[in-house]
Amino acid sequence: MSNTSTKLNELTEAIRIQIDRTGEGEHSTPLYLTSSFTFDEAETMRAAFADENDENIYSRFTNPNVDEFIKKMCVLEGVEAGYATATGMAAVFASMFALLQQGDHLICCSSVFGSTHTMVTKFLPRYGIETTLVDANDKDAWEKAVKPNSKMLYIETPTNPQLEIIDLEWAGKFSKQHNLVFNVDNCFATPLLQKPVEYGADIIVHSATKWIDGQGRVLGGVIVGKKELIKDIYLFSRNTGPSLSPFNAWVLSKSLETLDVRLQRHCENALKVAQALKQHANVEWVKYPFLEDHPQYEIAKKQMKAGGGIVCFEVKGGIEKGRQFLNKLKMLSMTANLGDTRSIASHPASTTHSKLTEQERLNVGITPGLIRISVGLEYVDDIVNDLNQALD
Ligand SMILES: *Cc1c(COP(=O)(O)O)cnc(C)c1O
Numbered sequence: 001m002s003n004t005s006t007k008l009n010e011l012t013e014a015i016r017i018q019i020d021r022t023g024e025g026e027h028s029t030p031l032y033l034t035s036s037f038t039f040d041e042a043e044t045m046r047a048a049f050a051d052e053n054d055e056n057i058y059s060r061f062t063n064p065n066v067d068e069f070i071k072k073m074c075v076l077e078g079v080e081a082g083y084a085t086a087t088g089m090a091a092v093f094a095s096m097f098a099l100l101q102q103g104d105h106l107i108c109c110s111s112v113f114g115s116t117h118t119m120v121t122k123f124l125p126r127y128g129i130e131t132t133l134v135d136a137n138d139k140d141a142w143e144k145a146v147k148p149n150s151k152m153l154y155i156e157t158p159t160n161p162q163l164e165i166i167d168l169e170w171a172g173k174f175s176k177q178h179n180l181v182f183n184v185d186n187c188f189a190t191p192l193l194q195k196p197v198e199y200g201a202d203i204i205v206h207s208a209t210k211w212i213d214g215q216g217r218v219l220g221g222v223i224v225g226k227k228e229l230i231k232d233i234y235l236f237s238r239n240t241g242p243s244l245s246p247f248n249a250w251v252l253s254k255s256l257e258t259l260d261v262r263l264q265r266h267c268e269n270a271l272k273v274a275q276a277l278k279q280h281a282n283v284e285w286v287k288y289p290f291l292e293d294h295p296q297y298e299i300a301k302k303q304m305k306a307g308g309g310i311v312c313f314e315v316k317g318g319i320e321k322g323r324q325f326l327n328k329l330k331m332l333s334m335t336a337n338l339g340d341t342r343s344i345a346s347h348p349a350s351t352t353h354s355k356l357t358e359q360e361r362l363n364v365g366i367t368p369g370l371i372r373i374s375v376g377l378e379y380v381d382d383i384v385n386d387l388n389q390a391l392d
Contacts, residue, residue, distance in 0.1 A: 011192075013075040015257045019068040031250045032064045061238045065249040069208075072256045073222050076191040077204050082224035083234050084249060088187060088207020089115050090242035091221030095183055095205050096120075096152070098236030099229060102128035104151040109136040109166060111159040111364035113185065113207075114352040120154075135363075136166045137296065146178050153178075156185040157194075158300075161312055161348045161372040162365040163287050165296035168303050172200030181229065187211075192263055193305045202226050203233075208252050210339030211309065214262050215255065218248040262341070262377065266309035269383065270375040274311045276384040282321075282391045284314035284369070310338060311373045315391070319368035322347055326371070328390035331382060338374035343383050346372050 008016065018029055037056040039045035048055040056062050070082040085091045096119075100106060108120050110133040120131040132145040136159060153175045157166040168184070175182035183203040184196040190211045196204050206212065208220035221244070223233055237243065244252075267290075274288035289300035290307030300307065315322045325345075326334055332345045336352065346352070348366050356366075375383060 010075050010078075011260050014072050014259065017068060017072050017075065019064045019071075029065065029068060029250065029253065032059075032246050034063075034246075035059050059246060060241055060243045063246045063249065065246040065253065066244050069220075069244070069249040069253040069256070070222065070224070072253060073191070073206070074224050076256070077186070077224050078191075078195055078197045079204065079224045080227040081230035082222055083230060083237055084208075084244035084252075085221035085223065085237065085242045086244055086248075087219045087242075088113075088205070088209055088221040089119070091205040091207070091223045092116050092185065093119065094233050094237050094240075094242055095203050095223050096124065096129075096154070097127075097240075098233040099181055099183075099203075100124075100129050100151055103149055104129050105147045105149045106131045106152045106154060107142065107145045107150055107180065108133055108154045109156060109159065110134060111136060111162050111164055112154070112156050113160050113187075114348075114355060116154075116156075116185070117353075117360075118355055136164050139170070142174060150178060150180055152181040152183055154183045154185070156188070157303075158188045158289055158308060158310070159364075160188060161310070161346075161352070161370065163188075163289055163294070163308075163310060163312055164365070165289055165294070165300045165303075167296075167299045168194070168196055168199035168201075172196075175202075176200055188308055188310060189304055190259065190263060192260055193267075193308060194303055197225075199303070203229055209337070211263065211266070212252055212259065212339075213255050214259065214339055214341065216337055216340040216342065218251045220244050220248045220252050263306070263309070265377050266339075266375060267306035269377070269380045270309045270311050270373075271307060272380050273373060273375050273383055273387065274307075277311065277313050277387065280388060280391050282316045284316050286311065286313040288312075309375045311375060313371055313373075314367055315369040315371060317369065319349070322349075322369040322371060325390050329386055330389070331378070331386040332373070338372070340374060341377045343376035343378060343386075344374040346374075348372055 036058045047053050066084050134141045134145050181202045184201045186204050187207045203225040206222045277286045288311045315325050332343045
């Protein structure tokens, strides 16, 4: 049945890649809930521990369900190797701590996920790793940030929650020119909307908790990229323990089978929501990568297939009106997640980015009335109607 001479499309691979099964003929991949794996012979076990074969040893190192999820992510991102983690933050953490050491310098775009911001500003310095935060679209500031000990460039695009777009082509060339490991958090776009590897990314990290699960069920993360870098990340992780659980991997691997169809609808709905919000008198401004008035619209069009599922906007009247708006929502959920089938509204200033100072928030464009909508898969008129009645 399988024809190895025909290369399958990546969307087919996301559905069809399947690890060796048990021999029972099950169509869906079974769940390998086991902490460790047995060996028939002492010699095979010795060889496994010596990395001379790729037998499973222990689920902190490898597990069939986890491998299936990693293989699919590698095909989708177009890279060689990967390692899956318990959360997106574990992926960000391992990608930095495994590849950087005392005395190294990291260049990081200033508007990053809240926990990433805390990690690079509060925890990396404890280990002698210095970070310069750079305004994503100030190219002079990037050049000025480079030091002799600069080792890595870390960016997010689109950024959370401001939806700034960073030119991946430019960032890739910049990394190459300065010999930096180019590390991209591709969570907001997913590999189906944007492929950082095409612009020279060495490492790509994801929170699989978001669009990849897409149904608000499990936490997960993944790091994929160049083999030699992933080897270091694997060794670091296998000995420090941020591994993904087999159950969550099983859920996430199944989720990848529907990612393409889900994202198409998320993006369609999001564009309609953005257009509708623009019409409302109580909205100061709306930001969505595929709206023509987005400041980096041209770059978004160049590197993304669609605008993604997140829309942000400013409610007229600042923090008080922003809170009133949230309280008046009837259908949209007020919750910390994003990338769910259910639409979600959140207020970054008082939630995900509350650990930043007011000034730090303003520096990255988080204004007091900023609302972030993760547009779900509900019938779009119902989403728009709920937003409108809460804004009226
Ligand atoms: C949520 C998120 C993370 C962290 O992922 P968790 O799975 O919550 O640990 C990292 N980066 C971005 C852009 C995110 O949105």
